[in-house]
Structure formats: C-alpha cells, structure tokens
Amino acid sequence: EILHQQGKSSRAIAEELGRHHATICREIRRNAELEPYDAQRSQHAYEQRRRASVPQGKWTEEQAVELEEKLHATWSPEQIVERFRAEGQPTVCCKTIYRWLYAGRLAQADVKVLRHKGKRQQPAEKRGKFAVGKSxxxxxxxxxxxxxxxxxxxxxxxxxxxxxxxxxxxxxxxxxxxxxxxxxxxxxxxxxxxxxxxxxxxxxxxxxxxx
Known part of the structure; x- marks a missing residue:
C-alpha cells in the first residue's frame, strides 16, 4: 500500500517485496475499485472471496431428511443409493453416506441404525493357511x-x-x-x-x- 501510494511501478514493488511482478499486477487490478489501494480493505475482500469459493458439495437438507428416514428403516447405504438411482433421483455414492453418518452430519441418525451397528468386520482370511513349522x-x-x-x-x-x-x-x-x-x-x-x-x-x- 505504501509503495503503491509512492507511485512505484508494479515491477519496483515486486522487487522490493520479493514477489513476481505479475502477482502485484493481479492484486492491484483485482482491487481496482479500492483506489487508492487500501491493504486492510483488500484483505477483507480477499477473505470474502475465499469464503464464497469454498465448494458446497452435494449436501442438501432435503436429501439429508430422505437419507435419515431410510437409515431408520434399516436400509443400508448401498440399498439407498440403488433405490434412488432406480427412481432417477439425484443421489451420492454410498461412501459419502457412510462419511456423513460417521461425521454426524445426519443429525437424526447414527451408526446404530446400520444393520451391523457400525461394527461390520471382514471375515477372517483363511486362504494360505498351512501347517508347516511354527509361527x-x-x-x-x-x-x-x-x-x-x-x-x-x-x-x-x-x-x-x-x-x-x-x-x-x-x-x-x-x-x-x-x-x-x-x-x-x-x-x-x-x-x-x-x-x-x-x-x-x-x-x-x-x-x-x-x-
């Protein structure tokens, strides 16, 4: 802000700050409405842009309600996804449902509604077992x-x-x-x-x- 008010060029400011001149040009151009350039207002505008740029994902309240109803009815996430697809409804993959469930995003449901109560285990590996020597x-x-x-x-x-x-x-x-x-x-x-x-x-x- 001080160097810009002194009338220095973007290249001179970049050399002084140890940045690429294109970075300085973009910063000034991005905040052209803040003439003269104001560092505090520019930072505030940057933070607003960052918040607005965060992707919202596929989460919706309406979809959460439907998922919670199906989970309470002892439907598995796999069954829910297949039914929604068969009916042509927009849906997410079963991994996303599991992630939302374990993260607590489905407020009206928890892992206890799953058929395996969140304790699904893979069967013990029995292949390759042999009676040669000792462990x-x-x-x-x-x-x-x-x-x-x-x-x-x-x-x-x-x-x-x-x-x-x-x-x-x-x-x-x-x-x-x-x-x-x-x-x-x-x-x-x-x-x-x-x-x-x-x-x-x-x-x-x-x-x-x-x-």
Missing part, C-alpha cells in the same frame, strides 16, 4: 536376534490384477536374508506344503531349522 511369535526369543542360520520366514504373494488364483510362496532366511520364491497354482495348504518341499530340496539337510 514366529512361538519361536524361541534367541531366534529374533538373527545370530544363527537356518530360521526362515514364509509368506505368500498374490497379484491384485486379473482373476488368476496363482501366487508365489516366498522363503526368507532371517540371518542372511537369502530369498527363495516358488510359484504355486493357488493358496491352498496343500500347495504351500508342496512349495515348502520344493524349496527345502534345493538345500542340504538341516538348512531349515525352523520355518
């Missing part, structure tokens, strides 16, 4: 130090692409980090035991002390 947590504590050779970590790696059930069994020796991978047709316990036998056959007897 790492069950091994002697001295094994964790990685001072001795012959203690292995076993795991499976599955591609997230396509519909193939194929995967790879991985074997890592804890001390040397020696890595071995055996391809398997699926994640069954039988396939894992076969892969273990193939891996073990590649090394002398005694190399696999624990796995």
């Amino acid at each position: 790492i947590s069950e091994r002697p504590k001295e094994i964790r130090s990685r001072d001795t050779f012959g203690h292995w970590e076993l795991d499976t790696v599955v591609s997230g692409r396509g519909k193939s059930k194929g995967c790879v069994a991985t074997f890592i020796e804890r001390k040397t980090r020696l890595y071995t991978a055996i391809q398997m047709p699926d994640r069954t316990a039988l396939s894992m035991e076969i892969a273990f036998g193939v891996a073990a056959s590649q090394y002398p007897v005694g190399v696999f002390q624990t796995a």
